[in-house]
Amino acid sequence: MILGQSVIVENKAGAAGLIGTKFVKAAPADGYTMMVGTPATHAIGPFLRKKMPYDPINDFTAISLIAKSPSFLIVKQDSAAQSLAELLESAKAHPGEVTYGTPGVGQTQHMIGLRLARQAHVDLLHIPYVGTGPGVTDLLGGRLSMLIASAGGVVPLIKDKKVRVLAISAEERSTLLPQVPTFSEQGLSDVSLESFFALFGPAGVDAVIRDKLSAAVATAMSDPEMIKTVTAAYLTPVGSSANELKSFIKSETEKYKQIIKEANISVE
Template sequence: MFKFIAGLAVALAVCTGANAQTYPNKPIDLIVPFAPGGTVNLTARILATHMSELLGQSVIVDNKAGAGGTIGATFAARAPADGYTLLYATMGNQVIQPLLYKKLQYSASKDFVPIALFATVPNVLAISANIPAKNMAELLQYAKANPGKLNMASAGQGSVNHMLGELFMLRTGVKFTHVPYKGAGPAVTDLMAGQVEVLFANLPTVQPYVKSGKIRLLGIASKRRSPVIPDVPTFEELGIKDAETESWSALMAPAGTSPQVVKKLQDTVMSITKDPAMIKQLTAQGAQPFYGSGAEMAKLINQDTRRWSEVVQHAKIQMD
């Protein structure tokens, strides 16, 4: 019996190695846990296109939106660990949602193996042109003199831009009234119409509307200015410390995926992030390549978890 079990283990190991060597031999599903049209979807499709070229198999984007990205993440967590269903993970579903929801149907730390970071998108503070503030100093002065008067839109309770707004309030001492929307699109529409006054959003979401004159960009939550909006100062330049928040995205696989498959995918993403054509595509969307290994991603997740835990506790945010 012992020899049989040992032989079976060897056979399984050989089989696994062989499968890894021939991987991929069929199309790969890339689960994007958000709706088409948003920044996450756009960068995912850029990654999928370049992965298809390098791997010689179609990488098909499958949008499974809902519940702040948790529906798609749950689907990916339950998929076979064979490398043919991957998750386009974000800071939202890997860090923020696990802190907010009491009962998630997946474990961000146990149900996935990190493959590689891919891209980062800067977040900005946009305000309606209807309010009497032309710069950050004037906004802070007005907000402190009128606590709760300014309405802060977001893409929804617990979204990254909601959390950035809470972080901003924590660091500056101002108070906005949170108005959650079902997506960033409606929030931007009402910001332009003056129905709400403040919106923290990723740059590509609001960039097309800046020239209309109906919204103003007061600051960018990054360590450095963006080449897309070089005249917009960083939060730190404006005296707001420890509020940098760039939305990252990454590739993950269900836990138990072969290390050989993970390594092949990691090498593939690394090659893509160095491709000038891909870099040009990302930059056009207001994003930047952000390669990091699986180990580096795990470290980033731990750092982000500590930061957002502080914000969640301070703002007393809890979701069912």
């Protein structure tokens, strides 16, 4: 409605977003082909993979930061750890025995676990899964100490009181779960890492077209109904300018580059 024409969504899944990202990189820079980028495609992947077929900044036109998505650190409801501090004390007492599950290697939640271990000076064992579901199963089955996951996979468990949330990775507390403290509040400011959804086009999109698209995203993300829908999904609506997204991506890439370098990890 905002642009006055239909928008076709084409799902090009595979290789942690690599297939779709390469497709958009090679598309004409006419403003008709765009992609929704995430940390996996534009902040983590470029430094995690040994061979990356694109530059996350120079090979794309930054258009707008759509929204941010925090992660939750959860434990089983009957866990002995009543707080993050108690969980970390257990990790210090039992190096390498306390486990944390994530949706996979290189996901934002994996980076959160790495940064948590480093800043808290503990040795945590990473258990990567394919998605959140298997991790939830192992957590509830007592085979996992904690799980770091996005809202979609754990909020129903929180509401049913099957798990306890010890921290949220957002910069501020969630209005939907105001009782859950942030990592920063608990002395772990470096662990405030959020996933994001951002709109990109191929490199070379004309500035007039780029700014028109940025304005359209900003208008959409400021709509009261859209804000209500996005917030209900535990996302933070943004709707930035192109320059703001470009600065944001530069900051994110530097942040994740450092985490990956410190952990000395890579994937083929």
